[in-house]
Amino acid sequence: MHHFSRVRDFVVELDQARGPGAVYWGGEVLSGQVVLDVAKGLKVRALAVCARGLATAHWLESKNIGMNTVYSDYTAFETYLRRRQHLIRDNGDITVLQAGRHEFPFTFQLPETLATSFEGKHGSIRYWIKAKLHRPWASAKRAKKEFTVIEPIDINTPALLAPQAGAKEKLARAWYCNRGLVSVSAKIDRKGYTPGEVIPIFAEIDNCTTRTVVPKAAIIQTQTFIARGTKKQKKSVVASIVGDSIAAGKREVWHGRALKIPPVGPSILQCRVIHVEYALKVCIDIPGTSKLFLELPLVIGTIPLHPFGSRTSSISSQYSVNIDWLRLGIPEQPEAPPDYSSVASSEGCIEALAPPCQDVPSNALEGSFFAYIQEFRFRPPPLYSEVDPNPPSESNSRPRCMTC
Template sequence: MTVKHLLVDFDKPNERGSFSPGDILSGRVTVVTSKETKVQCFLVKAKGKAKVAWCEQGQATRVHSNKKKYFNFEHIILQDKNKGDGSEIISAGRNVYPFTFVIPNVDMPSSYQGKWGKIEYSLRTKLTQSIWLVNKTKTEFPFLTKSEFPFASKSDMIIMGLKEQHYATRISYYGSEKVTLNVTSEKMGTKQGEAMAVSVEVLNDSALTVTPKFYLCEKQTFAAQAKRIVHANDTLFATGDSVPAETRQTVTKILSIPPQLPPTFFNCSMMKLEYRLKVTLDVPLARNPEIKLPLVILLGSPKPHQQKPKRSIWFRKLPS
């Protein structure tokens, strides 16, 4: 193989290091060869797509899948004049070829990796020397929707209530005794990396000692071929002080949202991401009462993007 190295990379567009609709995506393809190399075709593509897939077990295993393309652009760097004769030449050594694409200025979801689905934006190169020899490489670039609220089309009431307090009450009976749980969250919407206060009032009119616990609940929903599947995950935020029997106590916790947590979104037809704040009471030898409050996670402040190391994928295309 005369092609020793093939790499595609892109210019950082802003402080955050991510692209959005309408941005210009510029970069370069670098190829290193040991000697003059004839090629049939050499091109670079920019792609945006979403895809979901999962298996449904039963008498027969069924695969449910779907995909959607947001854009697919192609820039031909070199192509021989007569198809298949390999008349184009790449000089020996290091060769750099610039390219530029304009990302469509339409609503598209942010990059995302879920349990059974992915929203991916990537650059791919393909260098064809012959039907037997094809070199490829790929790199993903981060993409962020332009919408400040990527769920606005679903519910205007959500946006109006982002800064309002939310509260709920749950009364549980254990024989003739009862425990009352009142939960109040400072607000419904919070940004990545921010903190929010959650207060729990426990009226323990029982002979049991109870302990409040705080959870972040994540819900991923995927859709394909008129079917849906949900992946739920609960992460323990914190544990409050125990409330002894026949006492009343209020516990306030400051909960910090992890900065790397993906924001809430609904603007993809095949998947969505939602969150809830769950507060439970750990009751010995009894069913634990719980309260769930809505939680919308918004995009946080820009941070410098650390680009992943590029990798080249090499293979020979074998005849069919």
Template sequence: MAKLQMFDVVFDGDNTAVYRSGEVVRGFVRIVLGEVKNDVRGIQIKFKGESHTRWSEGDGKNNRCYSAREVYFKEKIICWGKSKNDPGASKLTLESGEHRFPFSFQIPNVPLPFPFESCVGWIRYRIMCKIDRPWKFNHNTERLFTVVGTPIDLNTMPHARIPSHQEATKTVCCLCCAQGPIIVKASTDKGAYVSGESIFVSGTIENNTSREIIDITYKLVQFVTYFSSGGHKTRRTFTMVKDKAPGCKSGEVARMDWKPLILPSIPPSGPQGCNIIKIEYFVEFEGDVSSTPLDAEVKLPVTIGTVPLYQSQYPDPSAVVSEQPSASAATAPPPSYQVAVEGLQEIPSKSGHDYTFGKLMYAPQYPTYNLPASAPTWDPAHPPQQAQSGYYPPKY
């Protein structure tokens, strides 16, 4: 029978592990022993919030690695026994059976970014627990939790109620002879959303070529820019949700009227408080042109927030919104916190050796709303005045 049968971190309450800045994280370290363990100096807990980026470019001798790190908080406590730096620290004994060691930690009451996970960079809030054993490998266990970042209230953003609208013209070349053009127009019903809400997309593709538009794809794409400490950067794109609509033949017009994209649990734009990861979102509306790898497309910038708009639809299709109605977070429907759309992922051990107990499975949680969905009533061919030239998303 193994001496160490259970070693984990348990949060108080419902154990969902979602907290806000300034709140106290409470719980206990649970250790179950199959027999007496007499080689323990102490039990140490670290609380840490940090972000990290890392990627490489080139190959062989030209391979270069870039990285950056930000630390938002870090604290260490001894919840039982002594530290190796304490005078007189010696081996202690833990009897067989279950042991619980309570802890509490107050998250700094400062703006903190939402957690985020990707293969190139992440933002994590972590509890790391260590059974300190003199002259032996230490036992380690870890647990990640979600910190609700700085609220992103869409009601404070002037562009949030304004439809995003873009147009583009594409010429297709065939045997050195230009054909076309293909004229693409697309709109979203507004400029900002929250997870759980529907983005309504409408558009047309005027096909003036001899080729067929096989179909239309409309999707929400996440653009993530990662920065290194030396000023280098790289970008990755991830498709969050997508759907298709019929295309058209040569000389015809493909029309798609207000199709919804229901937003899954995704991180908001930003994230505010982090300087090495930048998240942006675009709705891509594209026609797949037959017999060519090139598509006809437009990109519509949108913002993802955490507090939804109130009265999000235009009451009058011809109206121009000159000011936003006042609102407060108290009138917003409460969100639920849902696991990120990518689901649980295995997180490599921070300690980096085989004495870490169990696999660390984790997914961030984001505020998600259950909001009624209704398509706009205004004609996408004549969007409200503010949308005629599109808008440029704020810089974070």
């Protein structure tokens, strides 16, 4: 206790210029200092600081064997960062620190590839700086400081800018009787989005049954934990919308119905023990039979869309965003996510659904009209064609004056 009373404060501080909510990424230099406030002269044998980054997956599974319950432990690790630096080297001599505040700066070069920080039900990806003070004839004293890492995912790539489309149909049955066919086709403008963006959903739902059906759309997050060749998954609904009921024999068209992405964490695709994936799922609730599901893949990125192709902004400015998602879990919804085993087989992809024409009534657009225009104002013009895709009808065609 005598030795502990001599140390008034022992903490790890990161670069103050970065601010309290600083975010780091691969390849960057991480700097800071170990602060040691001493009340009286303190003998020190060594002072070391280490930087660690670790992905961990862990869960238990139970199995009943007779009257006993046997538990199987599933654990896996992947190390992203393991660096060490000696601030006071242990060379056999004793260093005496006088009373007062002492600062020991350190610097670490982060590896180029680091996975995004993550906290999940069966695993985590964490980064931290840990300092260890060794004194003669006393137990070591430790200080720890966690920091946040984001893996850059630029959605301005051909793969993430490609439109996503699909179609599904399902035969509604009740008491072995055919109640008709329900079909859905849907398209989204691209695969990659960032939190806070609005996904315009273009869809056509044909209800050829004798029942009223209800269309829904949701963003599904799937956390996959991998250990010992076994996977453990957790699915959550992070955002959803409900469409209008579709009467029997009617068709419903979504002209860019808006679904906003909440502040969720980005996709994690390259980690060997933890994956975080997203999908847009369109669901048709059919009374008396199982639901019809259509799933389109999504990637939640960290570098937003550059409409003009400008890349002048620095990478660091791309990370000046709200990262509360790192500490906040996704709220559980009252209704469990859909069962993926009930997804119907696809007959093939549909042709791209065009944006609504100018004669679409204003109430057909979901959300703000200006937000809709902003989303599509930077689309490229249609491909040139010698053939008019919309030729005038014979009744409306009139001869043109050639004297002008």
